[in-house]
Amino acid sequence: MKKKIWLMSLALLLAMSLVAIGCPAPQLVPDEPVPLLPALERVRVATTTSLYDTGLWAHLEPMFEEEFGVELDVLYAGTGIALEWGRRGDVDAIATHARAREEEFVAEGYGVERVVFAYNYFLIVGPADDPAGIKGLGPEEAFKRLMETGAGRFVSRGDDSGTHGKEKAIWREAGFDYEVVRGAEWYIEAGRGMGPTLVMASEEQAYTLTDMGTFLAFKADLDLVPLVTEGDILLNVYSVIAICPERHPRTNIEMANNLIDFLTSPAIQRLIGLYGVEEHGMALFTPAAGMEGK
């Protein structure tokens, strides 16, 4: 009796593991070796958290999969990590927003070409009572005011992302050494994606720099208001880059190119321009295919 139970549980465990590996079709006696990976073709894109958190990818993913008969795997991370995955050949394409670093990535031979597909704007948000009094200022002046008054706190992404890069650029333009800013007592480095950083800023009633898309997508849950929205430096351009097949021959360059064609096609550009209008009353992105000067 005891032995039976012991054997039965062993058989059950074995069956479970076979089902688990050979998923989704549970076949205990397969005709051919159980593939460790599903045979379906996959293409992988690493995207920034600011694009992912808006839900744009979840919106476009099924359309791309339908059109090309492929599984699109969307990974989200800060631009820094997305570029690193690209350098290592772990993804087939990257969709990021840090022009200088993207151009460097292409120049180093990791990416084929930087293709712009959308833009929107960054904005500085903060508590409605605005303790540092930055409302309506330009972004550089606003940062200067934060630094000089020390009133109110600032939550930084602090994750080497595109948004973080933009924030550093604004500090530089405002005339401050970023290392000095980092040391300030009121400066908080979240080390997380755009959504979580906004939630944290809201909880702390602090200022933060955010892209328009994520802010609109999260607005309902936040106790923050837009304070600084005008300034050339706040332009936020999204581009997509296929990983260079000469550098990483095992990446799926064909599907990466399909993805780029898809994102820049007139039909999808139109959809990108309409995304969010229904829910937020305004578009989260402006389509920008062909605007390579950005």
Added chain:
Amino acid sequence: MTEIGQGFVKALELIISLDPEVMEIAWRSLRISAASTVLASLICIPIGGLIHFRSFRGKRILINIIQTFYSFPTVAIGLLVFLMISRAGPLGFLGILFTPAAMVVGQMVLITPILLGLTISALSGVDKAIKDTAISLGATEFQAIWAIIKEARYAVMAAVTMGFGRAISEVGCAMMVGGNIRGFTRIMTTAIALETVRGELELAIALGIILIGLALIINVVLNIIQQRYT
């Protein structure tokens, strides 16, 4: 407080209505963790038996090291596995990064110390006479180890359960090597992490309830087996 209450009600609705997304994620979690637990057990229980059975120099130290690794940070294991299976890494040719297979490997590495250590502890509880008897009756080393493992089966089962518990509840490694890809590598813990920061609390709570429920069921079943057959 109302937020938690409402989240809880919505979460129960999601579970009772067998919401396809919740069920799909939970089912994937179960499959991946079951696979990693079974595969790791098949490797670790015999090796644990061997370590227990043989006496060699440094055995005490080896066991100490194994026990230290019980609490190895999951993100550190994630990083290690990531570096190994990334295309630029030594096992990159396998191409398994950001797939369920990578998560199985990660979880196997993660629970190996627990399975080894607890197997050794379990076997230590067996009367030494059994080993001696088996040997004197002419059993080979493996037959003797098998006899001891059989004797300690409930304690070994508890070890396997512990391993499964750690595998299904960890998030750091799964996030790093699986990538939390929707419909492919998204499991309960990574989904909870994502949905919480997105403010989709109902889904997060529903998955949390399922996770705790699973742990409860497994423990109750294990307890019943142990009480009935020991």
